[in-house]
Amino acid sequence: MSDAELRIGVLGCSAFARRRMLPAISAAPGTELVAVASRDGARAVETARQYGCRPVTGYAELLALEEVEAVYVPLPAALHARWVEAALRAGKHVLAEKPLTTDRARTAGLLALARERGLVLRENVMFVHHRQHEAVRAALAEGAIGEPRALHAAFAIPRLDDSDIRYDPALGGGALWDVGVYPVRAALHFLGPDLRVAGAVLSHGAGRRVDTSGAAVLHTPEGVTAQLTFGLDHPYVAMYELWGSEGRLTVERAYTPPADFRPRIRLRRADREEELPVECDDQVTNTLTAFARAVTAVTAVTAVTAVRDAGDTPEGEDARNGGDARDGGDARDGGDAVAGPAVVLRQAELLDEIREAAERTPAGAS
Numbered sequence: 001m002s003d004a005e006l007r008i009g010v011l012g013c014s015a016f017a018r019r020r021m022l023p024a025i026s027a028a029p030g031t032e033l034v035a036v037a038s039r040d041g042a043r044a045v046e047t048a049r050q051y052g053c054r055p056v057t058g059y060a061e062l063l064a065l066e067e068v069e070a071v072y073v074p075l076p077a078a079l080h081a082r083w084v085e086a087a088l089r090a091g092k093h094v095l096a097e098k099p100l101t102t103d104r105a106r107t108a109g110l111l112a113l114a115r116e117r118g119l120v121l122r123e124n125v126m127f128v129h130h131r132q133h134e135a136v137r138a139a140l141a142e143g144a145i146g147e148p149r150a151l152h153a154a155f156a157i158p159r160l161d162d163s164d165i166r167y168d169p170a171l172g173g174g175a176l177w178d179v180g181v182y183p184v185r186a187a188l189h190f191l192g193p194d195l196r197v198a199g200a201v202l203s204h205g206a207g208r209r210v211d212t213s214g215a216a217v218l219h220t221p222e223g224v225t226a227q228l229t230f231g232l233d234h235p236y237v238a239m240y241e242l243w244g245s246e247g248r249l250t251v252e253r254a255y256t257p258p259a260d261f262r263p264r265i266r267l268r269r270a271d272r273e274e275e276l277p278v279e280c281d282d283q284v285t286n287t288l289t290a291f292a293r294a295v296t297a298v299t300a301v302t303a304v305t306a307v308r309d310a311g312d313t314p315e316g317e318d319a320r321n322g323g324d325a326r327d328g329g330d331a332r333d334g335g336d337a338v339a340g341p342a343v344v345l346r347q348a349e350l351l352d353e354i355r356e357a358a359e360r361t362p363a364g365a366s
Contacts, residue, residue, distance in 0.1 A: 009068035037062035077172025129286035145244025153183035156234035174210035
């Protein structure tokens with residue numbers, strides 16, 4: 001990693017990448033946009049020109065660039081595994097769009113490859129880096145709603161154009177992979193990794209080859225439930241609500257708030273109703289900052305390990321302590337328990353378990 005900024009190349013010029021991620025990468029402290037690749041050379045030139053970075057025709061060609069230290073992968077979900085693996089084998093750190101892959105075994109293999117090579121691999125689930133969810137966690141820890149009883153989470157968007165890749169099974173389309181990730185991740189974020197799937201339904205809209213809506217019920221060993229709903233043919237909904245023995249917390253615009261949006265967290269109890277104060281926050285910049293920080297941590301661990309292996313370890317120093325292992329994260333993976341490998345893998349497992357449960361449910365058949 002360079003002394004000042006993490007030099008990032010982008011594999012693909014998707015609409016989301018152009019609208020949200022490229023401006024953020026070029027503006028965020030700690031990251032520098034150095035190259036953009038497309039299979040269409042003209043599109044690469046047009047996109048790169050806006051940021052004064054290098055246009056590249058072809059994804060493999062970008063991975064061969066020495067000045068690129070990390071890559072952002074906004075390709076369709078079905079292409080993630082191939083190009084994430086290629087990037088890791090080229091020695092690049094990777095921030096990939098969600099889901100990391102559409103198969104838990106493939107996800108596990110890529111996470112293991114990254115760890116083996118001393119590289120950071122992150123999935124671009126950005127909402128967990130917004131301060132409003134920290135405020136919810138703090139309220140729960142303070143007993144604001146008593147003992148947790150249930151979580152209700154939903155993310156749904158209006159019908160898309162028929163040509164949208166999210167309707168194409170060959171490209172990893174479907175409601176579960178696209179919007180279902182968010183309520184599943186919310187459940188993991190607040191209820192922990194011991195969640196189990198009790199049942200699920202995935203429904204296909206008329207003429208669709210992918211699931212366009214779904215629901216799932218999960219539970220913890222203690223009996224706290226999570227009821228999750230998601231879809232691609234609905235009014236816009238992006239919320240979760242936590243119920244407790246003494247009250248409930250509601251968060252609207254939970255997953256994709258713009259940087260200037262002022263969050264509203266409602267606390268309702270029998271004796272009062274109030275809004276918890278939360279300032280605006282930029283989850284895109286926060287995500288990039290966390291990614292760059294993870295790379296710094298892993299780079300520090302690698303350096304300490306090299307010194308140790310050379311027989312010149314400073315007294316009291318250990319590679320396991322290189323970097324920032326906040327919240328119990330392992331510094332060898334970038335020290336981030338909120339978005340690190342363990343939670344990414346558990347999310348992949350739950351997504352597969354939801355699909356498997358839906359296949360056993362007659363109402364979920366196409």
